[in-house]
Amino acid sequence: MSLAGCKRAAEPVRFHAQGQPQNLSEWHVVESDGARLRLNEGVEPYALNTALFSDYAHKLRTLWLPPGSKARYHPDEAFDFPVGTIISKTFYYPRGQNGSVLRVAERVEESLDGLDLSKVRLIETRLLVRRDRGWVALPYVWNEEQTEATLARAGETVPLTLHKPDGSAKQEFAYMVPDENQCAGCHATNNTTREMHPIGPKARHMNREDPWHPGENQLARMAALGRLQGLPKQGVPFNARLDDAQATVEDRARAYLDVNCGHCHSQVGPADTSGLWLDANTDDARRLGLCKPPVAAGQGTGDHMFDIVPGRPDESILVYRMDSLDPGAMMPEVGRSTVHEEGVALVRDWIAAWLGSCSNEDTKVATK
Template sequence: MKNKKITTAAILATSFFLTACGGGGSGGDDSEGGAPPPAGTALNAGAGAPTGAEGSCGATTTGVNWDALMTEICPKLSDYNLFADATDPTTAPARGGVPYDLSTALFSDYTSKYRFIFVPEGKTISYNASEVLEFPVGTVITKTFALPENTAVRDGEELVIETRLLIHRSDGWFALPYYWSSDSDAVLAIAGKRLTDLTTINNQGQQITFDYSVPKAGDCSSCHSIVPNLSGSGDDREQIFLPIGPKARYLNKDYAYADGTVYNQLQFMAEGELLTGLPFDLQTVEKAPVFNDQVPVASLAPSQLDDAARAYLDINCAHCHRADLTLPTDYAGPAGSSGVQLEYNRDYADSPGKFGVCKTPVAGGKDGYPFDVIPGNAAESYLLFRMTTDDNRHKMPELARNTAHLEGTALIRSWIDQLPVASCSPVP
């Protein structure tokens, strides 16, 4: 691990973040990037090719070591040459790397996240209106997790813990976790890593102490895999591994790039010839609300509260709790069969039961919490209990958190309490 102070570059007050290996969370992002590119300038141009031993870890390259990324499991993060400074994965990606963040918080134990997308020269990302963007083979997504000393001061001292890679190889997506065991490099952590007694101070000034888990490489599929709905069988039920966070609705926001330029992320990628298919009118592109630790829940109007709560449940829960609404292949998440299906584009008014309203828990349950969601009664709603408890038998998400997100649970508590009061039928 390395302890460092990161100097941010004009981060928007409305910014917040996304994706990989079951995680996400709150925090600022000071990733490097340029001004909006001139028309016709490709963001991934000149990304480089190996000039040393082809495909070998640590080969001397003029840029990203694409051969190693596509063929090797390297022992050190620096072997892939993804960053200009191999000791700092939070800024200055190698040429071709594009920073991004997300509008709604994907929580991972209060860590700040620094995210970059790398796409090989000549390839492009395809726009998708509701699902994750369609990344070409060769894409690499990096996400670095750093725990701030104080979550209210995201540009202060922080502990850089891990960098996760999602690599789109010819046979599908491949996940690799790297743990920062020193200031100089991160080492492969296939078996994961558990750090004990980490501390931070939250926005309320409270000190929080908890353990932190770097996931096993094999754990990533538990959150990143979608499967055909239960009507499928045999070969029809093959899992598909996908990123979670980089959906258009969470990228449809302004980002403050390293030179201080503020620009819409989707438009930036489209004008840089990295993203194709983006509608000309950005007003037609779905836009999730901004919600992070700095957004006071009490300040949200009822419609804003509903929107923020559904977006929060979507990005934190719906990768598992979903039954696909749009794709003809009709895929669902691993927990779609629970009956709780929390996609942002699902209409609450049409199916409140899909959001847990007056639905009896099917995954064990707990005395005192008869329904997943009881409108007007968050205190006895099992969904909220699962978000606040650290008991492994009940907590949700099952991975990616070892402490409760106080600001996120305050949002969901307020949302449940303001739902129109309904009388749920008693449990038989």
């Protein structure tokens, strides 16, 4: 079942094999009447275990495959989706008072009738479209009436005021809608081929209970619907949930770094030459940053000596860059205009639990 409920778009989803449609409505993936944002027939929502941070924005993620087609399972990389696939991600905020938006932890809207636009403010919807020649990224920005989103090839800046629910911690910032080059900068996950690929739709991110169908696993349901082939009966990897109090700090921190940094900081990613690999498959402590001097980081080091100093997060470059808004130091370089305080705190706790000293050449990672 899609989120469309009993109200469905008059026209089916339309895949555009060429061109760049100016309006989001030309795709018929999501439809807004100004009161609700609904998903079209055959458009399935999905959730991730731990999500990419984007200035505290919430996201409605969807997947549409051409009827009769299937994605091919891969244990580590993004699934191999057929030509005609449309992945959408709608960024929105809970509404606050006087035009502000609320800073609350991202949560999944589990309603089968879409998003109530009296309670949320839509910002943008990004499409990732699989065409014959590969993936294409198209960002669409919503109008004030919340009835249509228009293509923003050059990106756009949306001024926002962010409040905590109790009205405290007022923060004015510029939400940045990425341009086409910035989209490619993140989604070109292989530095050799420079081909664009999805980031979120991977086994370890999607292997979780389906929020819209309690008791069902997302991947198992996808396979049962005939949209995923090759899913093994057991041994499917999974990342920890950021909000899972039962998971260890290490597992949650590694999951956070994987989804936020690992698509770039990996053995094959755009930051491969940095020597700092933060993807889920890296288990070498040195590659994770333990007592590793930076490579061509410039002012991004904050005068710190090592990416990670065991037990000393304040002396670690990784924490410094995550906690910075300096364009020459902040990481990630794009995709945020604020600091994810909860994410920084988690990584700080992870590093604080490491034992050893960078003055000891035989230092080995250990956790409490």
